[in-house]
Amino acid sequence: MRDRFLWAGCLIYALLFAWLGSIKYDAHRNLVDFGIFAQTAASAFGCFCNPIEGSHWAFHFSPILYPVAVAVALVRTPITLVALQAIAGALVAPPIYALVRSRSGVAIARLSAVVVWLYPPLAGLIFGDFHENGFAPAAVAWTLYAFDAGLLGWTVACAIVTLSIKEDQAIFLAIAGALGAWNFRGTRRGRLAAGVAVASALVLVAFFGFVQPHAASAASTSWQPSRFYGWGPVSARELAAGIGERAGFLLLAFAPLLFMPLGSSAIALAVAPLGEVLLSRMPTTFTLGTHYAGAWIGYVLVPFALTIRRLDARRARALLLWCIALCVVELAVADPLHPGINLRWEQPRDAALDRFLKELPPGAAVATQEEAYTHLALADPYASLLPESPAVEERACFVVIDRKFPDSPRLQEYGDALRRLVDDGRYALVTEREGIELYRSTSRCASASAARVGQSPSARTTR
Secondary structure: OOOHHHHHHHHHHHHHHHHHHHHHHHOOOOOHHHHHHHHHHHOOOOOOEEOOOEEHHHOOOOOOHHHHHHHHHHOOOHHHHHHHHHHHHHOOHHHHHHHHHOOOOHHHHHHHHHHHHHOHHHHHHHHOOOOHHHHHHHHHHHHHHHHHOOOHHHHHHHHHHHHOOOHHHHHHHHHHHHHHHHHOOOOHHHHHHHHHHHHHHHHHHHHHHHHHHHHHHHHOOOOHHHHHOOOOHHHHHHHHHOHHHHHHHHHHHHHHHOOHHHHOHHHHHHHHHHHHHHOOOOHHHHOOOOHHHHHOHHHHHHHHHHHHOOOOHHHHHHHHHHHHHHHHHHHHHOOOOOHHHHOOOOOHHHHHHHHHHHOOOOOOOEEEOHHHHHHHOOOOOOOEEOOOOOOOOOOOOEEEEEOOOOOOHHHHHHHHHHHHHHHOOOEEEEEEEOOEEEEEEOOOOOOHHHOOOOOOHHHOOOO
16 A cells, blocks of 8 residues: 555545535535534533533444544644545545455556545545544445454454444444354454454443433433334335335445445445445435445445456456446536535625624524534534424524525524514514624523533523
8 A cells, every 4th residue: 555646646535625625614504413523522521512412422422533622622623623524535545445456456456446536425425514424434444454454453453443433333343243253263353353243242232231321311312313213114104105215325326336346245244334324214314415324335345345356457447447437427417515505615694604703702602503503613612503493492692693594494494483582572682783693582691601511402591
């Protein structure tokens, strides 16, 4: 892996997606998750929480956010999160390159890396909001490469990183470890695989048996990922009704790779990750451009590499050129980056909103819409979102509304409810400038330092 082409490509990829992500951020096109993870990372060595979820431990097992928190502490800007995810995306290519290069020439390995850099599901994941899942494809690919190469120490290190990303990776690695232990039984690699399976099972027991229940009870919340799944007649009908969407998702995932991952027995490792997204009742999980793709991409690209390296050079080259062409076509006709929505230069309304937010009192307990929340989150642990439902009464000390973003979901969902609160005298307009409105609760507001950040939204008190 000393090929300059490989590392130059990684650098270009990381710089490109960091730049695109910064444009997206400046245009206020990030969504809720960006703010959630910014606040969680900023509080990692404290409550590890945010006002939307309460404790992040109540939702996910994500120790990977601690090194992220160190990076954010050193360079305290939201673009740090964007850059870290861009680097993680770039680092998917080297292990795929190395897997192919172990049995093929450098030209075939380079073409394989190009396919990875152009792979639309990976591009959509990396360009999306910062999420712990953004680290998964690289961590998985490096783990499986190290195991294949017999680098047992590196396998352990990479497996630890993978297990630290999210609890579902513990499920996937437990399965992968069990399969590896069986296929390589009686060898050092087989014993290592068995150890990875046992360690993964222990992570699952620790998280679901102790960590998550404790964090959830403290925040009075439920494990939200369960809303995606249900086992009953209604769920079965929902799954059947969405069979076309799921087939379309599989086509978009495998067609750019010419379905070559199916040519390796290692595709068995992708069954559980793909099942996680395909068995959901909500199409969000099997829509490209969301963070859910991070669960399965690594387990699909590794079988792709294992298939390529078995082919003769001439055939492999032809197939890889077709893959590159198909990736380009998919990016052109079904681009998961959604550039028409997410990419535009900063406009006067963007600059006006940022100026307004900078003038808010430090640490203000402010509820707002997505565009403002994502730009407040890193610096303000008390910033939160307006409720999703008009039936929920907002109790934050301040409310900020920017009517120059009329397509904001939270503004659309809660705008009328806020008007009623103002009409009832519960909130009063403090100032209005350039379409941005600041309201203050007419009830007594506690100081921001006394606010309980770790509460769930339903239990949130006046701050």
